[in-house]
Amino acid sequence: MFAASASTPGEAVVDGTSLVIRGDWTLSDYEHLKGVVSSTLTNLSRIKSFNLSGLGRLDTAGASQLVSLLGAERLHDLASREGAVAPEKSALLCAVCSAMANRPEPELARVSRLTRFLAETGEKTDGIFQLLKTLNGFIGQTLATLFWVLPRPWRWRVTPFVAAIQETGLNALPIVALLTFLVGAVVAFLGATVLESFGATIYTVNLVTFSFLREFGVLLAAILLAGRTASAFTAHIGAMKVNEELDAIRTLGLNPIEILVLPRVLAMMVSLPILTFVGMIAGIAGGAAVCALSLDIYPAQFLAIVERDTELRHFLVGLSKAPIFAFLIAIIGCLEGFKVSGSAQSVGEHTTSSVVQSIFMVILFDSIAAMFFMEMGW
Numbered sequence: 096m097f098a099a100s101a102s103t104p105g106e107a108v109v110d111g112t113s114l115v116i117r118g119d120w121t122l123s124d125y126e127h128l129k130g131v132v133s134s135t136l137t138n139l140s141r142i143k144s145f146n147l148s149g150l151g152r153l154d155t156a157g158a159s160q161l162v163s164l165l166g167a168e169r170l171h172d173l174a175s176r177e178g179a180v181a182p183e184k185s186a187l188l189c190a191v192c193s194a195m196a197n198r199p200e201p202e203l204a205r206v207s208r209l210t211r212f213l214a215e216t217g218e219k220t221d222g223i224f225q226l227l228k229t230l231n232g233f234i235g236q237t238l239a240t241l242f243w244v245l246p247r248p249w250r251w252r253v254t255p256f257v258a259a260i261q262e263t264g265l266n267a268l269p270i271v272a273l274l275t276f277l278v279g280a281v282v283a284f285l286g287a288t289v290l291e292s293f294g295a296t297i298y299t300v301n302l303v304t305f306s307f308l309r310e311f312g313v314l315l316a317a318i319l320l321a322g323r324t325a326s327a328f329t330a331h332i333g334a335m336k337v338n339e340e341l342d343a344i345r346t347l348g349l350n351p352i353e354i355l356v357l358p359r360v361l362a363m364m365v366s367l368p369i370l371t372f373v374g375m376i377a378g379i380a381g382g383a384a385v386c387a388l389s390l391d392i393y394p395a396q397f398l399a400i401v402e403r404d405t406e407l408r409h410f411l412v413g414l415s416k417a418p419i420f421a422f423l424i425a426i427i428g429c430l431e432g433f434k435v436s437g438s439a440q441s442v443g444e445h446t447t448s449s450v451v452q453s454i455f456m457v458i459l460f461d462s463i464a465a466m467f468f469m470e471m472g473w
Contacts, residue, residue: 103151104128107135107164114142117149120157128160135164145173147180158191167196226452233430237360240352255358263324263359264366268373270323271316275374278315279303279381287390296390300400303382308409309468312375313367314461317420320367321453325428328359329449332432333442341433351433360425367421368414375413412473416464423460424453 104127105120114135120128145165161170173179174188244250286302332355335341344351379401386392392400431449435441 105131105151105157105160107131109135109138109142112141112143113146114139114144115146115149116161117151119152120150120160121152121154122156125156125160128157132160132164139164145169147173150180150184153184153187155187155191158188159195161188162192162195167192171196230427230430233433234426237352237356237426240350241357241360244353244357250353252354252358255354256362259359259362260366262327263320263362264369267320267323267366267370271319271370271374272377274319275307275312275315275378276381276384278311279307279378280385281381282306282311282378283382283385284389287385297392297400299382299386299390300392300397301404303386304379304401304405305409307375307378307382307413308405309413310461310465311378313371313413313416313420314457315378316367316370316374317417317424317457317461318454320363320370320421321424321457322450324363325424325431325449325453326446328425328428329432329435329446330442332429333435333445336433336435337437337439337442356425356429359429360422363421363425364418367424368417371414371417375410408473412468416461419460420457423456427453427456 103118104124105116105118108115108117165173171189171192174185174192179185180188283299283303286299287296290296290298290302332341335355341351344354383392383394383397386397387394428449431445431452435445
């Protein structure tokens with residue numbers, strides 16, 4: 096019995112002024128052969144002779160790489176010499192050389208800056224369209240799973256839901272309260288600075304109250320959750336995908352959306368309205384502190400003005416946006432986790448993408464809602 100000879104990847108060895116071609120030049124080693132050709136071309140100017148006697152197995156892919164290295168005309172002359180290579184290899188090399196010699200060189204089109212700008216704009220626009228298409232599909236899949244689970248209480252995952260509420264709501268409470276308190280103080284200080292020149296510092300109370308009830312309370316809480324919770328959702332689900340845990344869930348016949356997405360989405364829709372309410376109260380408290388310290392508007396007078404001038408609809412307008420923002424943030428965070436490709440770098444990229452997309456969508460929908468409520472007179 097004879098052992099089969101192991102295949103040797105093709106190589107081009109420079110020996111003084113001679114270039115020796117040896118090994119197998121086949122499709123299976125195509126990427127390796129491209130590297131050999133690119134590294135050898137730099138030394139080709141000082142080569143005087145060429146040796147093909149060590150050439151092993153050969154196919155059209157390897158022959159095309161030899162043409163790229165030696166040139167069609169030179170390789171044709173070498174292969175045509177008697178005894179240089181086996182007859183069948185000589186015939187293949189000559190055929191490939193003839194085909195590639197008659198092929199016209201592609202002309203590089205000159206692209207203007209305007210054309211390049213329009214092409215890049217079109218690519219980015221198409222990317223945004225594909226992103227929105229994927230997001231809409233994921234929202235539909237999540238809602239379909241939700242409506243399927245709701246009539247089946249035995250499939251409700253109460254423990255993950257409560258744990259997600261603690262993670263997204265209770266743990267975020269201190270930072271939301273602190274941030275909104277400080278922003279309320281800043282808004283009151285800036286408002287007092289501007290209104291003082293008109294002798295209307297008393298309206299600082301209305302400025303702080305309206306801004307936090309309608310906009311700042313829900314907006315600041317949503318942006319904080321977008322940076323804090325959406326990234327956590329993406330990293331968690333992305334790590335599970337890298338570790339092939341999602342494949343294991345599907346192998347067990349379970350639905351990853353039912354197990355991983357629904358508890359997080361529902362928990363966010365409960366947590367964000369609560370955080371919004373806390374943010375409203377904390378922001379107004381921050382404004383009241385500045386009014387008491389700088390404007391001699393003490394808490395009793397502050398509360399009296401709030402009670403007299405503030406309608407309930409301002410509070411309801413701000414609170415009504417919280418569940419929508421929570422749904423979008425949770426959906427984007429989970430979707431980016433499912434899009435992780437399987438490496439630590441991909442987890443980082445999609446985590447960053449989920450934060451950026453969440454904040455953008457929150458601000459976009461907040462501006463649309465503001466224009467809608469303004470036109471409705473609410």
